[in-house]
Amino acid sequence: MKKWIKIFFIIYNIVIPAHFSLAQNSHLEQINKIYQQSNSAENAKLRFELATDFFDQQNYSASLHELNKIPLYLVNYELLNQILYYQGILLFFNQEYTESLQKLAQVKQLDSIQNQTVHLTKIICLNHLHLFDSAALESKNYILYYTKNLHTKDSLIKLVGKLYLKKPRIKSERIAKNLALIIPGSGIIYGGKPLEGVFSFSIQAASLSFAIFEFLNHNYLTGYVLGLAMLQKFYFGSQKRTNEVIMTKNTEKINTFNAELVLILKSIDKNKL
Numbered sequence: 001m002k003k004w005i006k007i008f009f010i011i012y013n014i015v016i017p018a019h020f021s022l023a024q025n026s027h028l029e030q031i032n033k034i035y036q037q038s039n040s041a042e043n044a045k046l047r048f049e050l051a052t053d054f055f056d057q058q059n060y061s062a063s064l065h066e067l068n069k070i071p072l073y074l075v076n077y078e079l080l081n082q083i084l085y086y087q088g089i090l091l092f093f094n095q096e097y098t099e100s101l102q103k104l105a106q107v108k109q110l111d112s113i114q115n116q117t118v119h120l121t122k123i124i125c126l127n128h129l130h131l132f133d134s135a136a137l138e139s140k141n142y143i144l145y146y147t148k149n150l151h152t153k154d155s156l157i158k159l160v161g162k163l164y165l166k167k168p169r170i171k172s173e174r175i176a177k178n179l180a181l182i183i184p185g186s187g188i189i190y191g192g193k194p195l196e197g198v199f200s201f202s203i204q205a206a207s208l209s210f211a212i213f214e215f216l217n218h219n220y221l222t223g224y225v226l227g228l229a230m231l232q233k234f235y236f237g238s239q240k241r242t243n244e245v246i247m248t249k250n251t252e253k254i255n256t257f258n259a260e261l262v263l264i265l266k267s268i269d270k271n272k273l
Contacts (some may be wrong), residue, residue: 044070048083055086064090081107085114089121097125116146120265124258128251136164139265146268159264168253171246180242184235187242192249200238207231 047070054063067087072080088103104118104125119142126135139160147153171191180187185201211227214220 040071040074041076044074045079048075048079051086055090060090060093064094078109081109085110085118088118092121092125095128097128101125101129119145120262123261123265127258127261128254130170130254132164132167136160139164139261142265143268152268156264156268160261163257163260163264168250168257170250170253173243173246176242176246177239180239184238188238188245191242191245193245196241196245200234200241204231204234204238207234 047066051063051066051070054060054066064087067083067090070083072083075083084103084107088100088107091097091100091103101122104122107118110118119138123135123138123142126132126138140157143153143156143160147156176187176190178187179190183201184204185197185199187197188200189197191197207227207230211223211231214223214227
């Protein structure tokens, strides 16, 4: 056991820092090349290479930052498509689904694997935006395009159709907000957290009751500081929490739905003939 701990310690303290140090030095060299390069087209190409290096290392924010610096009018058609592809995927990772769709819609020519990734990403984005009819149509087109076997096509289309008949029931942010404004805590209950909603209502009711009691006893300062001020804090905090609960609940539903859909669509790879 001690031997494995020692090996782990060596890897953690020497190998990993060395790896990141080498990667950092490599990035610094590329950045220096970019600033030394007077040719704008070559500069754009070097910046794209740096962005893809960041992407491979899962440093997605740095990758997107570098891609956004590239003037698209300076690059050729092939490189333009690659830049738009990576931007679309990175925006998807950032949960910027509308912007991701806009970038991916501009992509015209990629290799087969990237094309398949684009189509699948579009479908998932549409689901996250609650555009289920468009996503269902895109899923059908995905199956028709990538499946050669007719029997497999029919069965997969039926599976997807059944899945979209059970599409997630999305909680309305507007309804939740209005409920929370009228009855504190009710928006949280609507979002699927009844105990938290009841607690929120109780603590706000208690704050209001305390404030009224203190005012009736002419303790105005205490009533305001420990009553109304606390009520105001809890009330607006409840509004914010309501929004968080609704967004989390909807995201969980969409993620579960997308996971089922991806399992169906990914089965195409196993059934290709």
